[in-house]
Structures are given as structure tokens and as C-alpha cells.
Amino acid sequence: MLEHTLSRTKGETLHLPLPAEVPHLYTRPATLVDAAIIYDLYCGAPSYFEVISIPPPTPLEVERELEAAALDPKRRVELVVEGGKTVGYLDYKLDYPEPGDATVNLLLIPERFQSRGYGRRSITLLEERLSGQTKRILASIYGRNSRAKRFWDSLGYRFAIDARPVLEWYAKEL
Numbered sequence: 001m002l003e004h005t006l007s008r009t010k011g012e013t014l015h016l017p018l019p020a021e022v023p024h025l026y027t028r029p030a031t032l033v034d035a036a037i038i039y040d041l042y043c044g045a046p047s048y049f050e051v052i053s054i055p056p057p058t059p060l061e062v063e064r065e066l067e068a069a070a071l072d073p074k075r076r077v078e079l080v081v082e083g084g085k086t087v088g089y090l091d092y093k094l095d096y097p098e099p100g101d102a103t104v105n106l107l108l109i110p111e112r113f114q115s116r117g118y119g120r121r122s123i124t125l126l127e128e129r130l131s132g133q134t135k136r137i138l139a140s141i142y143g144r145n146s147r148a149k150r151f152w153d154s155l156g157y158r159f160a161i162d163a164r165p166v167l168e169w170y171a172k173e174l
Helices: 032-043 046-051 059-071 118-130 146-154
Strands: 003-009 012-017 025-029 075-082 085-094 101-108 136-142 158-163 167-173
Touching (some): 025 118, 032 059, 032 075, 059 075, 075 118, 085 118, 101 118, 118 146
Antiparallel strands (some): 003 012, 025 075, 075 085, 085 101, 136 167, 158 167
16 A cells, blocks of 8 residues: 655654555447446435435436437546446536537536546546547536545636536646
């Protein structure tokens, strides 16, 4: 385990674990057969749906959303996987809103997996994959989601488009 050593007082040392890098994290395309997994991910994030003031989608709505994504050649839906365990869901669209842009519509990490670096690493991997193909990545933030704003800000994204009260967009040039 990686540790960070701090001196609290003279002669006393405190060893704190560093946030672990998530080396075995990867994404894979989500398909209709993954609908139940994605539904479980949604159910694991009740606070997100409270913030945006809508109920989580039903299993049927998840299936319809995956079908719609499959018909859109610019849209990508992916499962975030670490050590064989699905820990999140990523939904983004290429060349939107402008050619050369990519927009993250949803990065969902269930509450039981949050604060472990999965979201940060997912976006870093996305930026690496899109580098050279995409000029900027935008993140759409629904509702008054201060936690999402802090997350995107910590990754170097800055406020870009105001569509309040429903939506704000943050952006980062690649």
C-alpha cells in the first residue's frame, strides 16, 4: 500500500494511505445485454437522482436508451470495469455540439464506489483515447449539482455554456 507520511508533532509520525491509482480500470462498450447491469448502477446512485429531481429510469427505459444509443453513430455508452467488477457507466457523444467536440452526457459511479478514483480515471482514459481526434471535451451537468461541478473543475474543466436552470456545460481543451 502506498503511504504518505506526515509529521503531526515533534517525534510523532502519521501514515495515511494515498488514494490508490486504479491501474486495472478500463471501459468496454455497453450493449442491450448490459441493461440489467446499467439499471443496477442507476439504482446505486439515488443521491444523483435526488439532485437532478427525477426518478431513476426503469429497466424498460434503460433498454430503450441503449437501443437509441446503438442507432446513433456518434454516441458511445460504456461500462467502467475494474478487476472484473462493473463500477460505473459512461455515456458520451462525439462531434457534439460542434465538430471536433465530445460531450460527456453522464458519468455515473454508484455511491458505494465513489471516492475511489474510478470517475477521475475514467475521464483520464477518455481524454487519452480522444486526444488527437477531439479538440475539446464538454461535460453536461444537470440541475444544481455542486459535487459534479467540483469534480469537473478538479480535472481542469471550466464553465463554458450556460443553459440554466436545467443544464451547465464545462469544457476542457485537449
